[in-house]
Amino acid sequence: MRIVSSSSRLFTIFVPVVLLSTFITYGLGALSNSNPAAAVLGDTATPADIKRMDHQFGLDKPFLVQFVHWLGRVLHGDLGHSYFTGIPVTQSIGQRFPVDLSLTLLALVFAVILGGAAGVLAAVRQGSWIDRGITAISAVFTSVPAFVIGVGLVVVFATKLHVAPSSGYVGPTTDPQRWLQHMLLPAIAISLEPAVGVARQLRTALVHELRQNYVTGAVVRGLHPSRVLFGHALRNAAGPALTVLGAQVPFLIGGAVVTETVFSLPGLGQLAVSSAEQRDIPVVQGVLLVTSVIVILANLVVNAGLGKLRPRAGAVTA
């Protein structure tokens, strides 16, 4: 084990992550064989037109120069314009971002509640039918993609029971209650996979903690069992579960992207798919960048949370 201060950890892990993801994101555009100028101008384009368009898009400069220019503009909040509609990418993303942000946050809340409850129950009743049941259900949900769960929820709760809308979106600021109605099913659909991760990790960690001497000590001193569980053991066991939750964020966003389609939510996923089909590279790059930044930020938050939870965990890396 090596002691690394949090600032150098930030530097050795997050700076390369940001650089690499931006580089891949930008490199994707350069890799594409498609000639955006020709695509935009259509059949009637002359070579001179294409050259002028290339210059306008900045495609006539060396790759690294283009990358640095692009990164500079991105840092100023400029993600370029769509090749086809000319709409600024930040505007398109800004319109759709609240959908995915609210969906992902709600799913995270569900994952913590469902996964936390299942993990604690399984650990406390270790070996019982509750434990076996939770373990079996967890195994099933790791093999089901979020969109399949989404389709199942639509069939049961929207088309059969009519208790929730099957599609559409209402902004949380417009009408919070209707927002929740529309978000409930998709959020549950994508929360189950991370919930399973949290439950499994929490069960393992909690079983380990409950065997420790300090727990026996606390019980012997006459502390209430729930206080021993929630005040002592859970606090120590929550760290690994939180790490797992952080690692699940990329999958959560992936799940959100596909599940959007099931529920016809006007989110980033729809934007990514339609712009990928059109080869609208600036829009694709913008979506990639925004989702990657969310994942990186989520990891930073998880790290900060780990530091708060267990002061020594924040300073030590394996």
Next chain:
Amino acid sequence: MRSGVLRRVLRIRSAQIALVILLGIAVLVVFGSSIAPQDPLHQDVARLLQGPSGAHWLGTDYLGRDVLSRLVAGSRLSVLTAVEAVAAALVVGALPGLASVFFGRWFDFIANRLTDAIMTLPTLVFAIAFTAVLGNRMTPVMLAVGFLISPYFFRVTRAAALQYAQEPYVDAARLFGVSRVRVVGTHVVGKVLPTVLVTAATALAGALLTVSSLTFLGIGVVPPAPTWGGVLSSDLNFLSQLPWAPLAPAALIMLTAGSLNILADALRDTIGTSGPPVVRAGAITDQEVDRVDEHPAA
């Protein structure tokens, strides 16, 4: 030794069931459209959105195409592209994972930082973006996905290789002047292999879900080519008429991914790798573990 591990895995009931299911899937993959009962592309406008019948065991879709035939014919693309992704990940991840143990601190440091970076990328969003760049074909996209999941192989291989690289006989071989590459090849690779297999099975299940998600979105395939995810999405607008329609494709995806996960768990329990701390996922019961332990490998 390795055949002993396999024999012990085969004694576990859940692993037996998983293997039988996977063999069935393999038959679908190998023979594909040639064993499909009907032409998966044939449209029968007189029989749209029908329920299961003698002529169409799983009914028909919104164009009157036979769902069973579409699922059978779609198996090859759905499964093989997932295999491609895992094969790519294995090469890109496992080899540097082995190398990182033997080629010094700098290689190790850089490789670790790189894998940290790759692991934070949202795979599915990247996969969608890859189709914008590499064209709307599954194979190049899944090779790129393989690159994104390669860190898992890197980490697992590195951890396992680190463990075995510190064995006295490896030191002894080095002292005798055996080259690094030969030490790795003869003493470490074989030991690391079962661990890599566990990761491969888990990764294959994950890749399968990625393929299903992409084909569900209509990405990577050109209609009317059938895929598991595509069959699921084609019925989406007709759920009020055919609420049971998603069941068959969903079951196929779940059975395949689930069997792979169960097999991975059984393998992990049998070889007792330290791997990521995962609950046994109901793969085998304690009783079965005891039974396995009573019969050590012959």
